[in-house]
Amino acid sequence: SLTLEYSALTQHAGQKYQMALSFFQESLILRTMHVGKHSLDVASLHFNMGVVYDDLEQHDQAISRYHESLRIRLDQMNKATSPAFISELEDSVLLTLKCMGHVYKLIHDMDNAICCYVKAWEMVNKKFSAHQEYADEWSKMGLRLGLAVPVPTVIFDEMKASTDNENWKTHFQMMNKKELCHVFEPRTPKRRSRSTVSKLKRELARIHSTVMDLVHERKQNNWDNESGSMRTKLPGSSSLLLASLSSTFKTGGDAFEAALMRSSFCLGRMRLEQMRYEEAADYLETALRSKWVLDPASSSDSDSDFSLKSMSSRKQQTKVMDEDNPEEGQIYYSLGICNAALDDHERAVRCFLTAMRYLRRSLRRVDSLEVARVLFDCATSHYYLCNFEQSVSLYEECLRILKSYDIPSEEDDEETAPSPKDATKTPSPKEVAKRNRFRRGIVLYCLVMAKAAIDFDAEASNLLNEAQMLLSSCNDQIILAYMEFLTGLFLHHAASQVPIRLRSITRISSTGISLNDGLSWNEMCQSALTLLEQVKNECWFDPLQEVEDSDEVRHLPLSGHICFTKGQVYELIDSVDQALNSYVDAANFYRIACGDENMYVASVLHRMGMICSLRTEYHALGYFNEALSIRKNLLGGNDHLVAETLYSSAIVLARLNRYEASMERYHEALRIQMADSQDSNEVARTLAGKYSFVLSAYH
Secondary structure, eight states: OHHHHHHHHHHHHTTOHHHHHHHHHHHHHHHHHHHOTTOHHHHHHHHHHHHHHHHTTOHHHHHHHHHHHHHHHHHHHHHOOOHHHHHHHHHHHHHHHHHHHHHHHHTTOHHHHHHHHHHHHHHHHHHHHHHSOOOOHHHHHTTTOOEEEOOOOOOOHHHHHTTTOHHHHHHHHHHSOGGGOEEEOSSOOOSTTHHHHHHHHHHHHHHHHHHHHHHHHHHHHHHHOTTOTTOOOOTTHHHHHHHHSOOSOOOSHHHHHHHHHHHHHHHHHHHHHTTOHHHHHHHHHHHHHHHHHHOTTOOTTOOSHHHHHHHHHHHTSOOSOOSSSOOHHHHHHHHHHHHHHTTOHHHHHHHHHHHHHIIIIISOOSSOHHHHHHHHHHHHHHHHTTOHHHHHHHHHHHHHHHHHTOOOGGGOOGGGOOOGGGTTSOOOHHHHHHHHHHHHHHHHHHHHHHHHHHOOOHHHHHHHHHHHHHTTTOOOHHHHHHHHHHHHHHHHHHHHTSOGGGTTTOEEETTEEESSSSEEHHHHHHHHHHHHHHHHHHSOOOTTSOOOOHHHHHTHHHHHHHHHHHHHHHHHTTOHHHHHHHHHHHHHHHHHHHOSSOHHHHHHHHHHHHHHTTTOHHHHHHHHHHHHHHHHHHHOTTOHHHHHHHHHHHHHHHHTTOHHHHHHHHHHHHHHHHHHOTTSHHHHHHHHHHHHHHHHHHO
């Protein structure tokens, strides 16, 4: 029997199909006589004969052989107890299902073809799920992706004073692209199963793509032939096939739409992991349209009686999140992630809010971890849109929910940790508490960033200290460096608020300004410089070297902010040369990030002009002229920032005895300032400067 089988395989390889069938048939007769018709060796012969019939395009016989092979293997799989043997049988069943699905596709029996591939997907997905680690609702809602954490940034005073200026927002968004964010992963994925998971993902992607193609082709056939009379269907085989495997898939029109929805959603998730965001969005939009077809009343914006009745029926169902059979809120959330990754944050916010409304109103998950995850990502998109107040509000709401899931420290027991064999089971209370601490720490860090964008206050400083405490045990050095940078910003801001006459006697502690306890003013400035240097060692972009690591590019904006903040600190302690050098480096980084003309560069040049105006007027005038040119090009000739540079440069021109040019700039600055208000401090200052200049010129 074995000799005949090998001879048949040889004939098949030589494309001598009839001879191969003859040898296979003789081998089948002998093998059935000796081992019985329910043997796996017999199932193998049936499968091989099905392959030959498939090559001969004798599809009825091919399906018959495949089906018999499938029947035998399923019977054996139900009886098997060895995990290794069951896994081997599952592989053979999976291969048979895919071959059967291919034949059904060739004869345009789309219903059975879809059934085969859906059952194959369920088998592969079961294996894939066995390799996945435990995930709670926060992680499942987040598609098992890490937390996209914004890079810390610097909001210039000019930006805070002109929040309605679209140029500032544009350059802020250029500087803070979502693709530059840092992804926080609380745990490192296991290496041993990584290759297996990758293979299973590729297999799932192929099956999902096939299911989508088949469902679309079925729809097209139904549109072309409304009666469906052109569709070939094999009696008997299909019903036996559907009964052979336990499956969540049921026949019927809605079932095929459900298959399309599930496959498109799963493919969208995979493309998200691969950072192919446009493709992911296309798949997810397909899933959303299918969801609407399955449940016309599922729209979260519908308040009709029909919609409310649909919601009521869903509330009675299980509330356990199914990652492979998504609710509408999950699809909207996934679309929000895609749009945010593409820096379309306005659309992302709409998707996140729709997802949150669905979760809270339709599923009654008001303060759940799913809602907290949506709140976090929605707040982050608001941050990128410069809606800092709204971002703060959403981060605080997310933090409130996470605090409600905290586990008391008394339950942190080492002995309750699961064994390595139970890695996919519910984690121990200690692991849960640690994971929640990390999440709260990340949310606090983001909350501090949003608050600092509005104002540096004591509350934000205390929140930063709490975030550092919560994340102190994490292994993510980038996040720790980000918080050191924020600490440096707070130290600089606190030092800048101390009047010059009080700097020698003032000390600053965690409770505020003091005369006894805490750091002296000089120690505070030195601490800020030390922290910034530490951040530079961890997060730095070197423009003179070739970029081989994408992480280095992520550090480009932060490198500029480090240089700018160091320049501010050096300026405070009257280290003028070091301040100018730091500002020059900051301007170069900002040019690389946003182009030669942007609001960041203009502000740095203006500051450099202010420093040089006390020493070398010619250098100061050059910086002011360059800043003035950029601001006029970006803001027009009537912006208060243009007036500020005109006024500062007029003073320098007067010192250089260029009186006519100085007077022109004084007049231009006054025109702009008086257009807003004739009684402002800026107008008074410019008038005083103008008349002092006239008096000095007269004398």
